[in-house]
Amino acid sequence: GAGVSQSPSNKVTEKGKDVELRCDPISGHTALYWYRQSLGQGLEFLIYFQGNSAPDKSGLPSDRFSAERTGGSVSTLTIQRTQQEDSAVYLCASSLAGGHAGELFFGEGSRLTVL
Amino acid sequence: GIQVEQSPPDLILQEGANSTLRCNFSDSVNNLQWFHQNPWGQLINLFYIPSGTKQNGRLSATTVATERYSLLYISSSQTTDSGVYFCAVERSFGNEKLTFGTGTRLTIIP
16 A cells, blocks of 8 residues: 555553554565554664564563464454553554665554553 | 663744754664654654655755664755654664654644
């Protein structure tokens, strides 16, 4: 596609429910990144994919967080048993380069609110 | 991990003024990007500048990799320049992810 597409743009859920966030990267981009931005804060790295594999999962905050990428394209970030501290904007980015990060292009984010 | 510090944290300027934003980093890098996050939260690429100088209209950037800093210059500021400016770097030797600074919040007053 023309740009990185994320859905949903907004999600309100109750504490304890599971949520799935989707990212569709720019066509042909092999690298895909998930970041999290809490209100008024900077961006926190979560996980990085090169193709379908995840060489770096170091930023996932707990085992309630998981992500997968299929067909070297779409990625899904899943948060199980959501907590209020999970409320944030989840940003996805993709880049063309492999072997180093290259120039990243971000989607508009998915705003998650856990009540 | 690599540390990325941006200064100043906040900047308030009159429309038409010029500004310089600074990004210091603690290790050698092979990738550096500047982003503008607009009031709606969208991150917009400004420069991909691991070294050297680039210009795009009223904006320009310089990275001196050997001294571990980058500067973003904004001239003749407009109200649409308001938002948060982030510097992000990738450490050399296979780190493969961008680490973001804490940002500079720029407010341009008409």
